[in-house]
Structure formats: C-alpha cells, structure tokens
Amino acid sequence: MFEAARWAPSAYNSQPWRFIYAKNGSENRPRFLDLLSEYNRSWAQSASALVILLSKKSFVPPGKSDPRPATTHAFDAGAAWASLALQATHLGWHAHAIGGYDKERARAALGVPEEYQLDAAIAVGRQADKSTLPEALRERETPNSRRPLAELVAEGRFAFAE
Numbered sequence: 001m002f003e004a005a006r007w008a009p010s011a012y013n014s015q016p017w018r019f020i021y022a023k024n025g026s027e028n029r030p031r032f033l034d035l036l037s038e039y040n041r042s043w044a045q046s047a048s049a050l051v052i053l054l055s056k057k058s059f060v061p062p063g064k065s066d067p068r069p070a071t072t073h074a075f076d077a078g079a080a081w082a083s084l085a086l087q088a089t090h091l092g093w094h095a096h097a098i099g100g101y102d103k104e105r106a107r108a109a110l111g112v113p114e115e116y117q118l119d120a121a122i123a124v125g126r127q128a129d130k131s132t133l134p135e136a137l138r139e140r141e142t143p144n145s146r147r148p149l150a151e152l153v154a155e156g157r158f159a160f161a162e
Helices: 002-006 029-035 038-044 073-090 103-110
Strands: 017-023 049-056 094-098 116-125
Touching: 002 017, 002 073, 017 029, 017 073, 029 049, 029 103, 038 094, 038 116, 049 073, 073 094, 073 116, 103 116
Parallel strands: none
Antiparallel strands: 017 049, 049 116, 094 116
C-alpha cells in the first residue's frame, strides 16, 4: 500500500507526503490510538494499522538550492492517500481516512517538525462484520450517497448553488 502511495504524482516530483504508522499489537499502538477522538477510537481500535499522513510545506525545485513554498503539498499528499486506499481495496483490505484526531498532540507525540502539515489519520484493516461495532455505529454502516455531478462540475465558470 505504501509502495502504491510512493508512485502517486506530485508537483516537480517532490513527493511531499510522509507516513508514520503503528501496527496493531506494537508498542507504539497505544500512542496512536490516544490521538484519535473518542468516537473514532471506538471503531478504529481493531484496525491492523493506524497511519498518520503528513505533507512537507516546502521543497527545493530542480536546479535550485533554496526551498520555496510547496503550494500543492496537501493536494499531492491526497493523491498518495488515494493511491494507498485504492491499493488497499485491490488487496482486499479497507483504508479509512480520519479527520477526528488531535493534530497538535500528534505533532508532539510523533516528533513531527513544524515544516510538515498533519493531513489525516488512516485506519487500515480487514472490514469486520458490523455486529462487532458499538450499537450507535452499526446504524451508520450503510452505503453513503454522493452529490450528483451537476452539483460538482460546471463548464466555463463557477455555477454552483450552495
């Protein structure tokens, strides 16, 4: 999965993404679980791995020696996340991005330098039967809907009602 993420496209091939992970049962696992909101911890505690996705906010362009802002670092990290998620599905696993975690505590607990943005937490594992979830979460285990394309795509200019 990380190999698939490694091959994602990025501006200037800068590859600004970084992944920090803890496998289930490892000595690092409790620290990662503790970063999640209580809600997310309730279902993610059984995941095979917890991952934090970071992106570096600057880069050195080819042929230059001084760093400059990487204005697409989060976009590029998103491409890496999508590649990881697609590869997980291809292999019969499930990857779920998590926004509900304490980013500042994660920065301190994982030793993340300020030049990196914390983009997402990710739970990776085999999807279990929904009966293993707390009751409040079971009812959410239905396919979600998507907005129609007409609300997402416009030709020529911004034409979206909010």
